[in-house]
Amino acid sequence: MFSKDEILVAKNIGKNFLISSSTLGNLYLALFNRKRKADKIVSVLKNISFSVKRGETVGIMGRNGAGKSTLLSIICGVIPPTSGEVVSNCSISASLNVASGFSPDFTGRQNAHVFCNLHNIPANEVNDVVAKIYDFSELKSYFEMPVRTYSSGMRARLSFACSAFVKADLIIVDETLSVGDAAFKIKCLDQIRKMQMAGQSFLIVSHSPNMISAYCSRVMVLDRGSIVHDGDALEGVRMYKQVTSQQLSQSPVGHQKSEDFFETAKVSFSGNQARLKFSCTYKSGGHYRLSIALKNMEGITISGFSVDDLIEAKDLSRPIAYEFSFSNCLSDGQYFFDGNLYIFANDEKSLVKIYPNFFGFNQAVAQTSEQSKHAGLMNIFTNASRTTT
């Protein structure tokens, strides 16, 4: 089963979930091994096979719902796979999301003790390990308080500290580092680097291309329950971006090419201020609302704005221009925009079109010169106005 240096092998892992109007459907399936007529089975993981070698750091990327967390839960033995098997000849320490196996009524210290017990730390070493967890997590007096009183960042601190200090052969980190303050993230990343140097294996789930490319020797990209890439980290990050943009362009609501709507856009930066001008053409008259969201490459909305406009028949012959002033406070990196166009009819707002990912830009590049592109480029919008062209 294991080749040289392999510590974990997953073979043809599949996982199905039952979609049922009530949990009785699951009861029926579990008892009689067949589903009721009204219930549906969805496959969230399909034929996943991979292995992890000793000393390797494997990154797992994929959009939300791709099956990453389900896969990790199966690897950790928390949920059983529907088909296939995971075989490991190592101890695994998991920090599965920020809740990470913590009992909310227990204090941080009590949860750390449970975590040590769960990972078979000898009784005479438990206090030392808990002391290390206490020091690293920097929770101070909160360590003696119930975990339900913690913020998500504090849970992440405890979660990472617990998984890092129980001396497992393979440490699984599932988006734990996506919350918490920057200083603690840096501390965690330093710790990961130190442990990597000492030969520690990691399985890291993250939406951050920077983190994955910097810390992982190999990347698996999951899409719709299947592995679409398993190999080079940079190639994996590229694949992840491709998968993310595909998702945006395959949005279930009707959409059209941005060229059909957005005509021109111009953005200029001046110190902490930025100004955006763009124009678009409407196909028919009416009371419209144009909402635009600025997102980073992880798909997180940074900010957004919307503008209401009454379009008359005479406006259809020429592009309508909009101008926005906003404060320029984005850090370097890739950003893109989603646009949603709504129309008001009978006091109700209904969606006309979605313009997903209609423009992307690199802030570091955009900052250096005035950008004039086919479509919009914007940041944090403080006000919006229609201008005449």
Add this chain to the structure above:
Amino acid sequence: MLFTRESFKFGYYLAKRDISSTYSRSLFGMSWLFVSPLVALAIYGFVYGRVLRVGWSDPSTGEALGFILPFFCGFAPYMLFSEALANSTNALLSKRGLITTSKIPLISFIASTLLRTGFSAILQLCVLLSLSLFYQRFYYYTLPGFLLGFLTLFIFITPISIIFAILAPFVADLKDTTRVIVRFAFYLTPIAYPLSLVSETFQKILFLNPLTSLVELFRFPIYSNPFVFQTWMLSFLVICLLLWAVAAFLFSKLSPAVTDVL
């Protein structure tokens, strides 16, 4: 093998932490464990013993036993049964976060509720022994008799706890159903009234309820001659065996699917 050493290890740990975290925030702390049954005893003692003049007599000698001691002999197992049932329906649901993100065996959570009930059982035993001494019904077989009673009680409530705990994530109505069962069980079991008060036909019906057997078993240690074989002991044993078979079947079938519904 349902329970392993490992599952009891975590169960013990969880139970210990649960008890300490529950009572550390309480003003009167663990004294509630004594206060609650004693308050109930006082209320029932007044209503049934004083007002309604309900009482027991020794089956061998016919000597009057009063109300308090025989009542508590029935009330103690009933309280433990209702506690185990209520805790079991919550055993997996209340630890949802822990179950879906850690590898703690499911049976540990059930073991934890049983151990908590076990902790209450020790306190009940202390109250029972104190009352036996106070009412001068303490014989050489009283302590082993009560211990046998508690052992039998756990043989009975363990499979019930497993069944309720494993079904609760799948059957949303179970929590409310449990409340109804517990309420009915109090009146359909001769806890606050002696069996002799009901007709022979109704006595047979009462023995269909396994709690009746348990309650009667708990009263033997305070009788002058406890060594009497009763046919209901055999039927109780059969019920226990059936419960264990059902519990083992349901646990093996449903435990792999629990994380899917939590």
